[in-house]
Amino acid sequence: MKRGICLLVVATILWGGNYICGRYLSEAMPSTLLNTARWGISTLILVVLLILNKKKLPMLALWKEFAILGFTGIFAFSTLTYMALGNIGASQAGMISSGIPISILLFTPFILKEKISLKAWGGAGISILGVIILFLGKSGGANLEGSLLGNFQVLLACLAWGIYTVLGKQYGKKHDSLTLTAGAALYGTVFSAISCIGTVQLNTVSMTGTAWASLIYVSTLASVGAYLAWNAGVKIVGPSQAAPYLNLLPVWTVLFGILLLKEQVSFVSWVGGSITILGAVLASVNKEFITSMINRKIAKDTQAM
Template sequence: MKRGMGLLVLATILWGGNYICGRYLSEAMPSTLLNTTRWGISTLILVGLLNLNKKKLPIVTMWKEFSILGFTGIFAFSTLTYMALGNISVSQAGMISSGIPISILLFTPFILKEKVSMRAWIGAGISILGVIVLFLGKSGVAALDGSLLGNVQVVLACLAWGIYTVIGKRYGKKHDSLTLTAGSALYGTIFSAISCIGTVEPSMVSMNGTAWVSLLYVSTLASVGAYLAWNAGVKILGASQAAPYLNLLPVWTVLFGILLLKEQVSFVSWLGGFITILGALIASVNKEFISSMLHRKIAKDTQM
């Protein structure tokens, strides 16, 4: 059980590191080229894992599924996130990204036709209020001129990830997660590559040592490594108990932003981040998760 929890925490830490590296890379290359390179490398690794498991990637027969997932989760989400990191601080982006569980919640009844509890809707409302407060706050590098644009880009990225997650859940009933992820990565890379045509020039690329290390990180640990850790953790604990761990992502991004990038967060941004995370927790922490944590506490107290 502890191993499953550790894997889920590790996955969120690796995803949190993606924001830090994205910040460094935002000055080294255009976001579309970064996303193309990142997922191009990740696709090769994922296809290699499929081959090791003696599975083939149905590129043609599943073109519809891969196109939708690739566009929303790989192209739109990642590109918008990297664009935002060129306009706002990692801390601000991480706080707004804590609304991802709410985005998933909003699309669930429309796409999966599943009922959403009143408690979850209340949590969603609180989280949305927190995002509004975040829009009013100024953090990081003295409120860059593009801060409003950056905030909007993160919100759009959250919506894209919500669609990707909910649709992926539907497709996941018929196909394994590794195949879906590899196919999504391939098609997402193609969309990213197309977006580079006519918009990216060699003069826009300025790589240094830190940028190369960051690119290696986002292409391996933040993509494949986090994916493997998350799915292994979900397999041990179950999807319902794993979902609340996503709320750790904004915690890591803010912490990394402060420690590694020396970012300063305003009081209004702290307040907005707290409200957003609180709302997400209320919406995503289910009875099964709480019951499981209580059972572990009782079992631990009994052993003492």
């Protein structure tokens, strides 16, 4: 169990680092080109993993699933996030991204036809209130117009990830996660490459040593590494007990933003971020998770007696 929890925490740390590197890379290359390069490299790694696991990538047979997942989770989510990081700080983006569980919650009853508890809807309401407050907080280093645009871009990214996650769960009933992720990465890379046509100029690319290191990080550890760690952790602790650990993502993002980027977070943003995270926690923590925590505490107390 401890190993599973450690893997889940490591995954959220790696994802948190993606925001920091995205902030560095926002000044090095256009967002569409960054996303194309990132997922182009990640796709190659995922295909190699498929080959090692003796699996094939049914590009045509599952084109519809790959296209939808690739557009929402790989192209839209990542590109919008990188665009936002060119307008607002990583800390602000991470706080708004804590609303991702709420986005998943909103699409679940429409796509999966699953009932949502009143407690979860209450948490969603609290989280949405927090996001509204976050929109009032000006991100460090950004003007008012840039801050509002960046906030809106992250919000759209959250919605895209919500659709991707819910549809991924639906498609995952028939296909394994590695195949779906590799296919989505491939199709998402194609969408990103197409978006670069006529919009990206080479003179806008300015890669430094830090930028190259950041690109390698987001293409490997923040993509494939986090994916492997998260899925391994979920297999050990179970999906229901793993979900609440997603709420650690904004915590790491804010911490890294302050320590590595020297970002300053306004009081209004602190309040909004705290409320958003609180709402997400209330919405995602279920009875199974609470029961597991209580049982583990009882077991430890029994051993200490």
